[in-house]
Amino acid sequence: MSIIPILKAKEVLQLLLSLGFKVISQKGSHIKLIHSLDATRRVILPYHSKDLKRGMLMGVLKQSKISVEEFLKALGKF
Numbered sequence: 001m002s003i004i005p006i007l008k009a010k011e012v013l014q015l016l017l018s019l020g021f022k023v024i025s026q027k028g029s030h031i032k033l034i035h036s037l038d039a040t041r042r043v044i045l046p047y048h049s050k051d052l053k054r055g056m057l058m059g060v061l062k063q064s065k066i067s068v069e070e071f072l073k074a075l076g077k078f
Contacts, residue, residue, distance in 0.1 A: 004054045004068065005075070009047045012060060016043065019066065019074055033064075041065050 013031065017023075021033040021043065029048055035041035043064045046056065061071055 004057055004071075006051045006053060007057065009045060009049075009052055012052060012057065013045060013047065015071075015074055016045070016060075016064065019064075019070075021064065035064070038065075 013033075016033055020036050021041070022036055023031055024034050025032045026047070029046060031045045031047045033043045033045060041064055043060055045060060046052070052060070061068065
């Protein structure tokens with residue numbers, strides 16, 4: 001398994017937007033996103049100034065149904 005980098009929430013948000021997600025709401029410091037083609041792919045992203053740790057990032061990937069390989073490939077283009 002590849003190593004997941006530690007990223008800022010802003011970077012993860014931009015990456016999710018580039019993968020077809022769109023922001024549907026924000027409550028406090030959490031942003032709710034949904035995939036534009038598959039409504040079952042919903043993500044709650046904590047939008048803080050701190051780094052997102054690997055466990056949290058893995059949770060975001062699981063919610064969004066994005067594989068680690070797909071994430072790292074998109075990150076390379078980012």
